[in-house]
Amino acid sequence: MTSVLQRRQFSLMAAFFQTLFLILFSVFCRYTDPLEESRRVYSGTDYPLFQDVHLMIFVGFGFLMAFLKRYGFSAVSVNLLLSAFVIQYAILLRGFLTKRFHDTGYFTIGIPEMVAADSSCAVVLITMGVLLGRLTPSQFLLLSFFETSLAVCVEHVVFNILHVNDSGRSLCVHTFGAYFGLAAAVVGTKKNVMEMDEQGGIHHSDLFSMIGTLLLWVFFPSFNASVQEPEDARHRAIMNTYLAMASATVTTFLFSSMVDKLARFNMIHIQSSTLSGGVAIGCAANVILLPFHAVSVGVIASIFSVFGHAWLSPKMERRFHIFDTCGVHNLHGLPGILSGIIGIFFAWFYDAESYGKTLYHIYPYWKGGPMNGDRENQSQALYQLAGLTIVLSCSICGGLLTGLILRIKMWNQVDDPNLPHGETNYYAHADVSYLSKYRHAQEEQQLRERERLHEIY
């Protein structure tokens, strides 16, 4: 009985959540009417940006993690599962935090809510990058549930209570996801799946991984601009991200070659550090007014990221036994913190009058605005610092707690590679043992063969 429960653990868990979602959707959720409400028209500008972000989440993040030979298919398909799960959960959770829900007892959803739901997927996928190959699907599903719950609440505090500016969600998505994952990795399982691979030749998987890198590279301006509202802020978010990506890429190649004794490029730098510019500009993408500030941010971010890969990650593995499968810390963690610092810096030093009338879209609680705020440069900068602190502390505490919960023997665990081979229990191992079409076809074939023989004899 226990064995059956354990084998069917994933199915039961998924069935429970999907049923719960169905009920909650039926009671509390309605669609926004684009004709009646005085919203900006969605289809001219928002839907194409949503599709760019959607492509990043499902194809970009999926293939970025496909570089591990044995886990390539697993990465792409678990990515799909978790995203589909988080989309539904995040829509519901955000809905419960809206003013409309408190007033009327139901909430409405539209294109902007879809963009927000997709950004919640990114949080979980970044965390998945740290833990890839070391959790079973059941554990990943639980992780998604806990992490999304916390992430949506933290985001609510940061945006709607502290009125922090985080235009590309570098704090709430990249920093949160990275440190949550790293904290979970400390207390969770410590094995490094890299060690389990026998072969070194991984040419094709690296090309698959580049599909992910390039899609994220191409659509990062859309990601950082997708929730920006006045035309000029969106324009700045697009342009700043574009320039930061370009300068970060050149600098990544520069330092990747520099840190190797034989001046070779390192594939992992090219696959991840080239994206660091987009993460680091995130928090202030709508704020930066001068092109060369964006170019500088890209240069600094990629230096951090390459040195993180080259020096920090090996040290973290050896000293603190924190294994980071996809190098998430150097792509999302460090540049995320950098992004928070840049946000503080520009809130402090930029003259607020340069934004003109659209200032209150960027810093809603600035003095003289419609919210009767009282902030000035220093106070806004302090709030930005508070945002960064809250994101970091909540993500680390949440990650540690979730890691502890996932260690409970009740959940299916990935096999210990040190166990003798006979003790492998297949169903706990489900993230690598997919039934392929061919195995399926072969089994069918054998079945038919036997049937045919049966007919004859």
Added chain:
Amino acid sequence: MTSVLQRRQFSLMAAFFQTLFLILFSVFCRYTDPLEESRRVYSGTDYPLFQDVHLMIFVGFGFLMAFLKRYGFSAVSVNLLLSAFVIQYAILLRGFLTKRFHDTGYFTIGIPEMVAADSSCAVVLITMGVLLGRLTPSQFLLLSFFETSLAVCVEHVVFNILHVNDSGRSLCVHTFGAYFGLAAAVVGTKKNVMEMDEQGGIHHSDLFSMIGTLLLWVFFPSFNASVQEPEDARHRAIMNTYLAMASATVTTFLFSSMVDKLARFNMIHIQSSTLSGGVAIGCAANVILLPFHAVSVGVIASIFSVFGHAWLSPKMERRFHIFDTCGVHNLHGLPGILSGIIGIFFAWFYDAESYGKTLYHIYPYWKGGPMNGDRENQSQALYQLAGLTIVLSCSICGGLLTGLILRIKMWNQVDDPNLPHGETNYYAHADVSYLSKYRHAQEEQQLRERERLHEIY
């Protein structure tokens, strides 16, 4: 002489059709002028959606079928050939059915006609999924010609004469394509290419296939919304598809694990059933008003699809000898029929007044509208049923007939794998024997070598 004719069959056929298209375009086809006519502006909303659909057709469908190791390149390139052929043919055929053509003797084309042409490609590509690896390019070209002719006419009847609502074209594209292909497979060639593969390790091809799956997954909302016109109907089509996709994906993983004794996920379910939500919501995507209805449709569709893969397909192979290379029946066939039923259901039970002024865009022949229609809930539901019936019967009859035509010995046929190897005739085998760049380069190299030697001696 016969041998030359047979070897050049494909070229002659393609030359005939391309010349015919050229003549027809020159005599009958003009461009729409976006400045003069009172059309909605195309570029703000329509062109981005068209590009999403375009990407689905050419990259999504192509790579979805790339999972067969020997046929990967063939799938992707024949997909390109047939799409380029059908685009031209469908534009001409639809043009001949327009009112403007009957009035003035020519027809005009613009962005909406491009979207329609791309959806005709989808019909043929779905059918190709059933027959992949079992037809030669000549046969595929003929098949495209016959199928598109019938599909465009059936679509004309369903939309313009019966005024059936089929917003995402689930009836006219998915259901039609799937049953046409299955019927052609009954009378056509019965070999299963799966059996011809010796090796089971198909890791990389499965990752390629996931590129297709994910692109279709991401852009399905655009596919279902691309031809929807009033802003609110398009908004509903997008949102409903998005939610149905998410719930179908979670449920697919749930049941895929459930139907396996060892609770493993099955790759073919992940690669196809996760898309069933988008197919099943198609017919009613612009109709459904409540989010939880969309979520429910997704759940039901994926259950049908997974059980189709697990129980129905093996039975169809054994009992009726219908071989379905890519499992099209479970991705497009069953969810397509489900979609028709859902369309009937919602036409019957939804209160028509909830749509407000845009009701007549959805059900043009509803009473009180500009077309002086007389339909009410029940009558519209009956017309929806009529639409489903016509699509099913026409596709099956057309498929049977086409299958018979393709069996005629006149056309190049794929080699029988049971023949002794020496009797393989290469040119009939063209869908696997591509000349690679390398073979070409090697031949060139040998040529140069020989020339060099010649110079010396």
Added chain:
Amino acid sequence: MTSVLQRRQFSLMAAFFQTLFLILFSVFCRYTDPLEESRRVYSGTDYPLFQDVHLMIFVGFGFLMAFLKRYGFSAVSVNLLLSAFVIQYAILLRGFLTKRFHDTGYFTIGIPEMVAADSSCAVVLITMGVLLGRLTPSQFLLLSFFETSLAVCVEHVVFNILHVNDSGRSLCVHTFGAYFGLAAAVVGTKKNVMEMDEQGGIHHSDLFSMIGTLLLWVFFPSFNASVQEPEDARHRAIMNTYLAMASATVTTFLFSSMVDKLARFNMIHIQSSTLSGGVAIGCAANVILLPFHAVSVGVIASIFSVFGHAWLSPKMERRFHIFDTCGVHNLHGLPGILSGIIGIFFAWFYDAESYGKTLYHIYPYWKGGPMNGDRENQSQALYQLAGLTIVLSCSICGGLLTGLILRIKMWNQVDDPNLPHGETNYYAHADVSYLSKYRHAQEEQQLRERERLHEIY
């Protein structure tokens, strides 16, 4: 010392350029304000088209060149490096040529400038296609610098001084890039990397290459329409490209089968000639008024392209020792020249009055327009011819000169494959010797092992 300088050559070069860019951006570059200036709104129409082009450049071109087994990763990553470099350089260079810069001492950038910068990337990437596998990253960086400098100046002359119509930039991008590369290949290194590959089985790389082909195929209408301004010209550019692509594809399959003795399709034709329609229509995409003209252009272009692959390229290799790694001449060179001729033809023979009020957007110097031009059919056609001549002569001279510069022994060179193996100097070889994640992980692993042993003993 010399050895260190040579090993760090790439890093030093990249550091020099990136620092220079940073300074120039800080002094001369500002953002366009989308709210203040009387520009058309960018986000409704321009940003989605920009994203299509962006995807073509980074993913499309990158994977198109990924077919060489040993150079797959190199192609994709050097593509990324050069694009990120050229984006920054082209923005600066174009800025210095603007009227605003001459008036005020600084220039502004926005979405249209991003599109232009991306099209400059395409020039360099096309040239890279000729030389792939035969230059080191240092050499590629230098090449990008020289080529972009020349290309932007030539484009300035063609567009702003001669007022030539080149809507899809077939002259300034495709023709220029192809002949620049071929000229550089004559005087530069003459080795053919194809010969260096031992194995013929390249199934997966060919599928990767098809990702590139299909993305370029799908987004070619956006490429040709991205800089078109009046609604009707953009509409024509989209529709003409769409039809030319479709007819070129069918014709490519037709002739690819025709030129093979056994009627097999040739992969290289499918991967490149199918795109020739989009290149050939480029120069006149906004001009052509009748659908069948577009269909005809596609047919003619693909015939040129296939025969180029089948007859011209082998002859060029044998007679003139011009090696063209990716067959760029047949995809961009020949169809580019064809495009120029088509531009001349349609300027001469089309009645200018058919364009109505938007004539002066297409041919700004036509008589009676706001620029007080004096051109008529013949004179405009002559200017179109002048444009083609200038592009061809400048690209060939520039390519020859750059090829000579790149031969200087000072720069890192790719190893001569005829050298004995021991003399290979790794750091000059950097475009194939990437440090993989796995090698890195294994080295780390060994390090940890040794440390652990150290702890024990």
